[in-house]
Amino acid sequence: MPRYVVERTYDVDQDELPSVGRRSKQIAGEQFPKIMWEHSHVVMDSDGVLKSFCIYEAPDEDMIRRHAALLGCHVVDHIYEIGGDVTPDDFPL
Numbered sequence: 001m002p003r004y005v006v007e008r009t010y011d012v013d014q015d016e017l018p019s020v021g022r023r024s025k026q027i028a029g030e031q032f033p034k035i036m037w038e039h040s041h042v043v044m045d046s047d048g049v050l051k052s053f054c055i056y057e058a059p060d061e062d063m064i065r066r067h068a069a070l071l072g073c074h075v076v077d078h079i080y081e082i083g084g085d086v087t088p089d090d091f092p093l
Helices: 014-031 061-071
Strands: 003-010 036-044 050-057 074-081
Touching: 003 061, 014 036, 014 061, 061 074
Parallel strands: none
Antiparallel strands: 003 050, 003 074, 036 050
């Protein structure tokens, strides 16, 4: 199944992010069982705006966008399909 990096900008403070994460899991479990949220990197941009880069497995980009629309509290800036993964161990000296 394809995997994606989802770049998001949030409309909430960092204190509210745990409840957004719980809602995201609930919505996925109840309405989008084919979506699997692997993990996220949460960052603050240079303007102090909360963003995340989330790794998802899903049948297609449209399903991720429909899930995001129901979640609210954020804007999806970009969705990138992952072509592969590498680590430093993949490049021995």
